[in-house]
Amino acid sequence: MISFEPTEEQELVRSTAHDLAAEALRPLARDADEESTIPADFLRSTWELGLVSSQIPEAFGGGGSSRSPTTGALLLEELAAGDAALALAALAPSVFAMALVDQGTPKQQQRYLPQLCGREFHAAALALVEPQPAFDPHALRTTAEARGNAWVLKGTKTFVPFGGEASHFLVVASDDDGKPAAFIVPREAHGVSVAGPEPTLGLRALPFARLELASVEVPQDDRLGGPNGFDYARLLNCSRVALAATLVGLSRAVMEYTIPYAKERVAFGEAIAQKQAIAFMLSDMAIETDAMRWMVWKAASELEAGRDATRSAHLARSYVAEQAMKIADNGIQVLGGHGFIREHPVELWYRHARTLGVLEGTATV
Secondary structure (H helix, E strand, O other): OOOOOOOHHHHHHHHHHHHHHHHHHHHHHHHHHHHOOOOHHHHHHHHHOOOOHHHOOHHHOOOOOOOOHHHHHHHHHHHHHHOHHHHHHHHHHHHHHHHHHHHOOHHHHHHHHHHHHOOOOOOEEEEOOOOOOOOOOOOOOOEEEEEOOEEEEEEEEEEEEOOOOOOEEEEEEEOOOOOEEEEEEEOOOOOEEEEOOOOOOOOOOOOEEEEEEEEEEEEHHHEOOHHHOOOHHHHHHHHHHHHHHHHHHHHHHHHHHHHHHHHHOEEOOEEHHHOHHHHHHHHHHHHHHHHHHHHHHHHHHHHHOOOOOHHHHHHHHHHHHHHHHHHHHHHHHHHHHHHHOOOOOHHHHHHHHHHHHOOOOOOOO
């Protein structure tokens, strides 16, 4: 019998993340946004739960669990339903870690993965996005030139999460043949400079930085995947599925908040949920949230099976970004004037949705 239900282990992960979102993320979300900072205690406590290290092989100090994009999507949805900024903060180092787990050489894994399994929060970041209009991840302006036994990196990266604290960056650049390549760059490397934090409309609690690379030399051994390079499409697809899963969680939060509100808010003698226009908005939220979830699961399952998930990941990211923005906007409409008041979290989720929708850029390729 075919079942689309999560496994027993996945249900445990989802249940744990649901409780964490309700008890730790949601209560901290407003203050974190207002102060534009992530509480150190929060990072330490979530790190101790092993959200990152549990997916790193035991040989490198991790929990030994198998790498599962589907489980990761479930985890991100639940955490983002508490708060998207805090969810991404808790899991930001996993982008660096999972790239090494998936595609790093044994030497790279042995050298860098144990650092992400310690007791204290360890920041390591992906540097992909560039400061250009309609950023296209297939038209990178950051370059990597081969010189002897090293690569020389030049360019600028933006929206680097925890860039100010990261010890290492995974920098994606265009090599001599015009093909994408990724390089592990230590923060202390000569020519590396970090500026920020960069202000954003949403996700204000998550510190983004700008990374400048001025003729930074990187050893040949620190090219991700070694001389044969890496699968850039898989890196992009994993990133897109993660962003889409985060937006599904955010959309669910809007829906779960506005439906009770509409049932309790009385206007002209009846609950506004009885108004046809409002009822249609609420039903569309439920329909679209379920549809978005299935799209994310489909893309994640293809990644887990080792298949090319480019089409499904792109469709999930594009469709979810559009619908999540619509759901957040309708959430404000349902609340009316209260939708703009910070007493309610919907305006915060609206700003998060807008920022997440363009975090990888606005190009559609």
